[in-house]
Amino acid sequence: MEDCRYFEELISARLDGELTEQEEIALRAHLEECENCRAYRDALRAVTGAEADLPAPPAELTGRIMDAVRREAAPGKTEKIVPLRRYLRPAALAAAAALVIWAGWRTLGPKGSAKTAAAPMAPMAAVSMAAADSAEAEEAAPEEAEIFMAEAAAVPAAGLDTGSEANGDEARDAQADAETPLVTAATADSVNAAAKTEGGCRYILCRGANGEPLSEGTADADALRALLAADKPAEIPDRAADYILTLPDTGENWLLWEEDGGMIIREDGADGAGRTVSAEVFRATLGVAE
Amino acid sequence: MTREEEQARIRRVLSGDTDAFEPLVTENQTKAFHLACRLLGNEADAADAVQDAFVKAYTSLGDFRGDSRFSVWLYRLVNNVCIDMLRRRKRQETVPLQTEDGDGEETELPLPDDRWDPAALAERAADREAVRTAMAALPADCREILTLREIGGLSYEELAAQLGLEPGTVKSRLNRARKKLCRLLLETGNFSAPAPSNKGKGV
Numbered sequence: 001m002e003d004c005r006y007f008e009e010l011i012s013a014r015l016d017g018e019l020t021e022q023e024e025i026a027l028r029a030h031l032e033e034c035e036n037c038r039a040y041r042d043a044l045r046a047v048t049g050a051e052a053d054l055p056a057p058p059a060e061l062t063g064r065i066m067d068a069v070r071r072e073a074a075p076g077k078t079e080k081i082v083p084l085r086r087y088l089r090p091a092a093l094a095a096a097a098a099l100v101i102w103a104g105w106r107t108l109g110p111k112g113s114a115k116t117a118a119a120p121m122a123p124m125a126a127v128s129m130a131a132a133d134s135a136e137a138e139e140a141a142p143e144e145a146e147i148f149m150a151e152a153a154a155v156p157a158a159g160l161d162t163g164s165e166a167n168g169d170e171a172r173d174a175q176a177d178a179e180t181p182l183v184t185a186a187t188a189d190s191v192n193a194a195a196k197t198e199g200g201c202r203y204i205l206c207r208g209a210n211g212e213p214l215s216e217g218t219a220d221a222d223a224l225r226a227l228l229a230a231d232k233p234a235e236i237p238d239r240a241a242d243y244i245l246t247l248p249d250t251g252e253n254w255l256l257w258e259e260d261g262g263m264i265i266r267e268d269g270a271d272g273a274g275r276t277v278s279a280e281v282f283r284a285t286l287g288v289a290e
Numbered sequence: 291m292t293r294e295e296e297q298a299r300i301r302r303v304l305s306g307d308t309d310a311f312e313p314l315v316t317e318n319q320t321k322a323f324h325l326a327c328r329l330l331g332n333e334a335d336a337a338d339a340v341q342d343a344f345v346k347a348y349t350s351l352g353d354f355r356g357d358s359r360f361s362v363w364l365y366r367l368v369n370n371v372c373i374d375m376l377r378r379r380k381r382q383e384t385v386p387l388q389t390e391d392g393d394g395e396e397t398e399l400p401l402p403d404d405r406w407d408p409a410a411l412a413e414r415a416a417d418r419e420a421v422r423t424a425m426a427a428l429p430a431d432c433r434e435i436l437t438l439r440e441i442g443g444l445s446y447e448e449l450a451a452q453l454g455l456e457p458g459t460v461k462s463r464l465n466r467a468r469k470k471l472c473r474l475l476l477e478t479g480n481f482s483a484p485a486p487s488n489k490g491k492g493v
Contacts, residue, residue, distance in 0.1 A: 012465035016439060018446045042408035043472050047415050048440065057323035061337055065315050065344045072349055073308040 003030070004037055011041045015048055201225075203286065204246045214243070215286075223285045227265075227277055228254060234264045234276040244268070291317065296360050304351055315344055318361050322368045325441045329372040329433065331422030339375055343367040362452055365442040369434050376426060407476060414475040424474035432467035439464055 010027045013019055019027065031038055200218035207214050224247075241255035245265075253268035263282045266274035291299065291313065302310040319340060326336035326343075346367050347354075354363055414420050425433055435453065438444045444452065449460045 008469070009461050009465040012468055013446075013461050015468075016446065016464070018461070036406065039406035039408060043406040043411050044468050046408045046412035047468060047472055047475065054324040054327055054441075055333055057319055057340070058333070058337055061319055061323070061340065062312070062315055064337070065319070065341050066312055068341055068345045069311055069315075069348045070308055072345060 004034060004040075007031075007034070007037050008040055011037065011044060015044055201250075202248050204248065205286065206244045206246065208240060208242055208244070217286070219286050227281060227285045228267075230265070230275045230277045232276040233273045234259070236264060236266060236274045293359065297356055300351060300354065300356070300360065303348070311348055314347075314360060318364055319344070321361065321441060321443070322364060325365055325368050325437050326372055328422070328425060328437055328441055329369070330375060331419065331426070335375060339368060339371045343371045346371070358448060358452060362442070362444060362448055365438055365444070366452060369437065373430060373434075406472070411472055411475055420475060424471055427474050428467060428470055432463065432470060435460070435463050436467040436471065 007027060007030050010019060010023050014024070014027065031041065201221040201224050202216070202218050203224070204216040205214045206212060237257045237259055239257070242258050243256040245254040245256060246252070247254075255266050255268050255274075257264045257274070262279050263277050264274040265277060266272075296314070299310050299314060303314075322340045322343060323333075323336055326339040327333060330336050330339060343364060347360075347364055354360065425437075428436070435449060438449060438452070446457060446460045449455070449464075450457050453460070455463070
């Protein structure tokens with residue numbers, strides 16, 4: 001019966017509490033007269049109870065989920081950055097040079113001034129120079145150099161110096177309170193896809209004092225130089241750097257602060273004021289998506 | 291948590307506070323797990339599916355626009371993960387009782403008047419495996435809307451918004467899904483699971 005099809009829908013909707021008053025009245029009237037529909041109503045009632053008997057989730061499910069989520073959030077999750085454990089090398093070269101670079105970053109004070117401890121670094125630099133002559137250094141391919149830098153970035157997380165962790169927490173809190181950052185880990189893949197150009201300048205962008213790698217790639221060398229040579233002076237904000245831009249080809253480290261929709265940059269080891277670059281130019285040069 | 295609390299929490303997660311995601315997990319995991327159990331039929335697969343769905347929710351949290359509650363969006367992800375799992379799984383063959391044209395409107399095969407047998411249905415519905423089999427045999431859109439409604443607890447309005455349907459379509463599709471489910475439960479109840487020992491028995 002045509003009528004019954006309409007009423008069957010009402011019967012189903014009544015199970016979900018979605019009937020209007022008029023529909024309720026009409027349905028009741030129909031059910032008084034129609035045995036089939038009464039049977040249908042009872043049938044749906046019988047079937048709808050089926051989900052009541054469902055088990056509780058396993059106790060460790062939350063833990064499993066949060067572990068998996070944290071793996072997604074961890075440093076080194078982007079495609080190009082290889083997980084630390086794969087490249088742990090007992091070689092002195094790795095350890096010594098990692099300490100050199102890490103020690104350089106570590107001098108970022110909470111005031112945002114990058115004091116370079118030139119003297120303490122010298123002996124370590126000597127060690128790394130000596131090690132650089134070894135056969136292992138010669139065998140190192142360019143990709144390994146990039147990965148090696150990422151490994152250095154991950155080193156602070158190993159807790160080599162408890163002092164840096166305090167700075168890292170401050171930087172992280174500052175970032176959490178700040179506006180949505182220009183660069184997030186989620187956009188890193190698009191950066192990596194975009195930025196490979198011939199004869200370009202390689203870069204690695206890391207987050208703040210804890211050195212969490214965000215993206216890496218190759219930028220047009222001229223554009224990058226123009227970016228870094230921007231000439232609008234700006235005062236360095238009163239906090240640790242938001243980002244660090246490392247150029248593996250030249251060994252330069254540039255500190256960046258997000259401020260007022262733009263970026264303030266200063267080379268690590270320099271003193272005095274920084275310089276402002278616009279966010280658009282920064283994004284365009286490094287191929288960073290919004 | 292309230293909608294506002296939920297949105298504040300999501301903003302915190304997006305700004306880098308991964309731990310802030312945990313309450314979103316604990317509040318929503320049970321229903322998500324029930325959904326997956328209903329669709330997949332065993333708890334181990336359901337746990338895996340829920341884990342995958344939450345990880346997907348975390349990594350694509352930036353896409354969540356906040357028009358609906360987080361749970362509504364999450365259940366959709368759970369549903370999609372389960373459908374993928376089911377496709378990869380070997381499925382039992384069941385004879386479809388109806389055919390559907392492109393609109394999803396069905397041409398009904400005529401069935402006897404005594405098709406509704408509430409007592410038999412109640413018995414069949416108590417068998418979790420029978421329910422799972424029947425659910426697996428439903429067309430995907432029917433299965434989706436039925437689980438989102440009954441386990442996810444979504445209202446018709448939320449279903450319409452979430453699935454991109456007219457309100458009238460929500461109503462008719464739910465009815466169609468339930469009707470099919472009834473028929474499938476009654477139909478599969480007539481023979482037991484494939485058992486070689488039954489082969490030699492006379493009719």
